[in-house]
Amino acid sequence: MKILAIRLKNLTSIEGAVEVDFTSEPLHSAGIFAISGPTGAGKSTLLDALCLALYDKAPRFASSAESVNLADVGDNQINQSDVRNLLRRGTSDGYAEVDFLGIDGHRYRSHWSVRRTRNKVNGSLQPQALEVKDLDTEKEYQGTKKELLAQLVRLIGLTYEQFTRTVLLAQNDFATFLKSKGAAKAELLEKLTGTAVYSRISQEIFARNKAAQEEVTLVHNKMSVIELIPEEEQLVLQKEKELLVEKRVEGIKLLEEQNKQLNVVRSLKMQEELQKKKQEEAQGEQVKLKGTMERLVLQEEGLVRFKTQWEAIQPDLKKARQLDVQIQSQQDGYVQAQQMLQAARGQVAEQEKKTRMAAEHLQSSCQSLNRLLNHTGVEEPMQLEQVEIILRQEEEKLNIGIKANEERLERLNSFGYPSLAEEQVKLQKEWMRQQNIRQLTETQAKAKTEIERLEKETAACFKQLAEQESALKTIQRLYENARMAVGKDVKALRRQLQEGEACPVCGSTSHPYHREQEVVDTLFKNIELEYNTAVAACRQTNNRSIALQRDLAHQKTIEGQVRVQLATLQKEGLDAGSAEQIQHRLEELARLILEYRNLYAEWQHCDEAVKKMRAHCEALRENVSLCRLTMQKVSSAKEQLATLQNVVTTEQKRFATIESTLNVLRQERSVLLKGKSADEAEAAVARKEKELNLALEQARKEVESVQNRLSGLHGEMKQIALAVEELQEQHKQIESPEQLPETIRRQQDENLNTERSLSAIEARLLQQIKNKATMEMIAKELSEKQSVAERWAKLNKLIGSADGAKFKVIAQSYTLNLLLLHANKHLSYLSKRYKLQQVPGTLALQVIDCDMCDEVRTVYSLSGGESFLISLALALGLSSLSGNNLKVESLFIDEGFGSLDAESLRTAMEALEQLQMQGRKIGVISHVQEMSERISVQVQVHKKVNGKSVLTVVG
Missing domain, CATH: 1.10.287 (Helix Hairpins)
Structure with missing residues (x-):
């Protein structure tokens, strides 16, 4: 499994889209690179993006156990352990994307994204989305987020816990692990290796045994409460x-x-x-x-x-029927005449409305015409004939204006403006190119001078460093010999020497240092001081050599870039003469273009005036035609109105005659049958x-x-x-019927007492049968419970405990043994001197010093640098143990360097440089300046204002 690229956008302090591509230079050739920057700049955000894209989790939320909701935008809230908290505030969307090489050899891309509603910064957070794609076959995996995460685990070959133990190493856990007690070691091993199941097994056995014993006790108690009748x-x-x-x-x-x-x-x-x-x-x-x-x-x-x-009443009924027929006949004529009169009146009202509207329309047209005439300077209303004369005068002015503007357009076209503008742009580019060539030539000369100076200083520094390293090796041998001469064992041996007796080491009978221990100590201190001085000088020269090489590479890069730019600019040149000739032609072109623009502005102004005159003439023509047509409509409407008014007068006279006849008949009919109709009278009788x-x-x-x-x-x-x-x-x-109720009551009481006594006896006999059956069942249950409890008691005696420590210590002893096998294999590459060993019968560790005849040493005797080496070996051993024989080619180390001294840091860097030779690409996250200087390829994270950071790759 290998990480190929990491991309992210708008996560924590990093704003905008950034990319770290391990397949392109300088990261492609670098076996080790540093992720550097000040504290809080966002270095660990790269590792958060890596885990988000692959597992929808982030290491920084691993210890968040308390469920607390935090304010988001508006009234919305979000849980503090939600990975969507990584989205930078003030942004609407973000993503994390990783390209990696899977266990099947294919290249894959996993894209994790989150956004707010409608892509607005004040929108609610939406659920995060996940996309997975095979880059070699262009296949896109489908399914829910849970299904895609399971597919990613199969492609990577590691779960999230295994990934954080295999690819993301944290040495502080192992530094604590080296010197912790047995129970603490077992807990750390559980956390680091993910083998907490043994503690749960021990606790579960303890709980099962306790429950089994309680069940046996409960069955005994149940038996004790059951009573049987003799x-x-x-x-x-x-x-x-x-x-x-x-x-x-x-x-x-x-x-x-x-x-x-x-x-x-x-x-x-x-x-x-x-x-x-x-x-x-x-x-x-x-x-x-x-x-x-x-x-x-x-x-x-x-x-x-x-x-x-x-x-x-039959005669009155017959006469009423005759009158009803006459009234109905007159009623029909009355209604018809009334309808005709109303229709005629409606036509008159409609025609009056049309006539009024036509008159208003005529008035409006005349007002519009007067407004147009006022626009031309005429103040009083005029006849249509006079208006038509003014219209012809306006049209003649319009034609004169159109002809004059066409002449201006011909003059504009004769300028050839597009070719002038194009020539001006080309000449400006050529003038800028000649200026850039002059500046780049000066820059190139300065860079070559600086390169020559740096090459001389670098050669001198290399020579000085070689001389200092040669001298350091000589002094180091003297220092090691002197250090052994003042060791505790040598001092004790020297005190036992007697004059005239042979030394067990060298065989000499003369012992010059036997009495001069202070002289030996003084000599050792002088040699130690000289050794430390030589080491410091060598380190200083080495640092200066690294700085000179970096500056030299930077100057060569600048010189190469300038050379490429010069070649490009020289190829793009035009045959346009010298700079003075180009400047003179540019001034002439500027004058011609200005003259064209002034003439074009004059043409535009006149064209607008022509358009306004044309619109005015068209408006006058339309209003004259409209006024003539409206006058004809008004005259016709008045004639139709007079005709309709005559029709209304005729219909009104006819309606009055019919109404008078109908009133006489109604008066004669009202005195018969009390005004009721004949049908109503007959119906009432019926x-x-x-x-x-x-x-x-x-x-x-x-x-x-x-x-x-x-x-x-x-x-x-x-x-x-x-x-x-x-x-x-x-x-x-x-006999005695009056006493029957009392006799029946006494007999009922006697029967009830008999029934109660019988029920009590039957209940006791039935309970006896049930108790016997229950006792048999409980005895059988007790036998089964006791059998189960005995088995759990034996297992609890072996590995059960309330806190899980008993089985945890046993199981983690085997885990520790396997971990040490892998750790010692890695330690042999990092340092040939030490091997780790488990103290028999415990989880304690001890160190075998191969340079001291396999002397057994305690881990407390290790220096800071040595502890780091062993911690790193343990972390790599865990990586091998968790990888299940999977080849992991990417390694990120996020902790462990800030507390090291200069000597320990040098040792750690040498160890990391040896580790990259095993074929792994190692990324070190640190803000230690010396470590960053020793690693030439860096991913630098720089802090900016407003909590924003930017990312650059240098090398």
């Missing part, structure tokens, strides 16, 4: 149950007999009361029958009187006759109904009398 007591209860069952049957029979007797007493009483009630109803029906017979006679007499009255017939029929039905009810009551009274006689015979056979 066998003897159960037999006694069974006998009591049989006796109570017999007693209950006898009580039920006796109660049924008593209830039958009580029913007879109650039925007799009810039938006697019903017999009395029916007698009263029969008397009431007799009275009602008499009243209905009287009403029936009255209804028959009223119907006879109504028919007599109807025969008396309704009245129908009402009388219905009332008569109703009276007859009421008489029949009363008679039927009275017959029914007589039949019911006979049946009730028979039932009373029968019940009286049964009542005589009952």
Whole structure:
């Protein structure tokens, strides 16, 4: 897996679109490059963009556990752990894009983007989008964001956690890991390797064992609360149950007999009361029958009187019908005449409106014509003939103006303005080219002089550096020998030497330094001082050499760029003479162009005046024609109005004659039938006759109904009398009928007591059966629970614990062993001196010093630079462990350099330079000045105003 390019836009402090292309120079050839810049400039934003495009996650949000909503734009809010927070405030959209080489050898592009509604800076944030494309086959992957992220994991070969442990290294975790205690090491290993499952397994086993033991205890408690009845007591209860069952049957029979007797007493009483009630109803029906017979006679007499009255009004009805026919005939003529009169009046009103509108239109046309005449200097209204004379004069002026402007246009065309402008542009470009050539020639001469000076200084510096390094190697050997001579072991050995006895190291019997330890120490300090001075001088010369090489490369770049620009400008030259000739021709062209522009402005002014005169003439012509036509319309409308007014007068006389005849007929008709129509009078008579017939029929039905009810009551009274006689015979056979309710109540109480006793005994016997069955089930359950609890107890004893530490330490011991195998492999490339080793039986680490005969050393004895080397080896080992044999060719280191001293930093840089030889492209993010100076290829992030940063690639 290899990162090919990173692109981003409007993320955090970086505004606008930027690109870091690892396939183009200088990054393509650089094995190691620095991402440098001041704190807060946005260096880590590149790594955030890398993770956003590939995993929709960002490392800076990894530790955000609290869910807090922050204010966005307007009333909108966004969670503080939302990756959309990376969009720069004040921008409407942003993206992160990564090109990478997948595990199948294809080149892919993943594009992550976010925008606001309607692409406005005050819009709401929309959900982020993801696009994935195969650059080799032009295939675009389809699916939801979740499906695309899963596809990216398959193409990259790493999950997000593995990616951050394999491609993005953080040494501070391993620096802490080296010197932490066992439990802390186990937790760090879990975090770094993603093997926290062993802690969860240990905690789950502990929880399962605890739950199993609690379940066994719960089953024991359930068994303790169940009670069983003894066998003897159960037999006694069974006998009591049989006796109570017999007693209950006898009580039920006796109660049924008593209830039958009580029913007879109650039925007799009810039938006697019903017999009395029916007698009263029969008397009431007799009275009602008499009243209905009287009403029936009255209804028959009223119907006879109504028919007599109807025969008396028949003559008036016949005359009313004759008058209604005459009135209807006159009414039709009246309506027709009225409609004709209204139509005539409407036509007159419509014609009056048309005439008025035509007059108003004529007045408006005359006013428009007067306004146009006032525009030409005429103050008083004029006749149409006079207006036409003025119109002909205006048209003659128009023709004169058109002819004069056409002559100006011919003069403009004779100038040939396009060729003049084109010649002016070409001459200006040629003049600028000659000026640029002169300036570039001077710049090239200065660059060549500077290159010669820098080459001489660089050669001298190389020579001086070689001499200093040779001297440093000599002094270093003396320093190492002296350092060993003052070591603790050598001092202890020297103190044990005796004059005349052979030294176990060299065999000499003379020991000159045995008594002169202070002289040895002074000599070592002098050598150490001389060594440190030589190291400082060598480092200073080396830094000066690097600066000179950088300046020399910069000057050569400038000289090459100037040479290319000069060649380009010389090819583009024109044969236009010297600069003075070009300047003279440009002045002449400027004079001609100015004269053309003045004439063109005069032509434009006159053309506008001609257009206004033409429009005025056309307006006058149209208004004259309109006025003549409108005058004709007004005259015609007045003639039509007079004709229509005569028609209205004739129709009005005819309408008055018909209205007088109709009023006489209506007066004669109003005295007959009270003004009602004959049909209405006949309908009223028919309704009245129908009402009388219905009332008569109703009276007859009421008489029949009363008679039927009275017959029914007589039949019911006979049946009730028979039932009373029968019940009286049964009542005589009952002893003490008045005491029956009390006797029944006592029997019910006795039966209820028997039922309660029987229910209690049956409940106890049934509970005994249930308890036996429950006890058997609980015993079986207890056996199963105990079997499960024993298994969990054994497993808990081995690896279970409440905090997960027991199994975590065991499992991470194997993980640590595997991690050290990979780390030592990388450490052999970085430093041949050290190997890491696990302290047997613990998670502690120790160091094997190969230069000191494989001496075992504690990690606390390591210097800062040595600790960095070992931390880096551990981080690379984790990278190999997490990569699952996947070749990872890109590596980014984001921490670990700010706290190193100069010597440790030099050692770290040498280690990184060796690491790039393994085929990896290494990116180092740091603001340490010395580290940035040692790495020639840099991605520099510069702070600007308003919290904005810009990105440049130098090298």
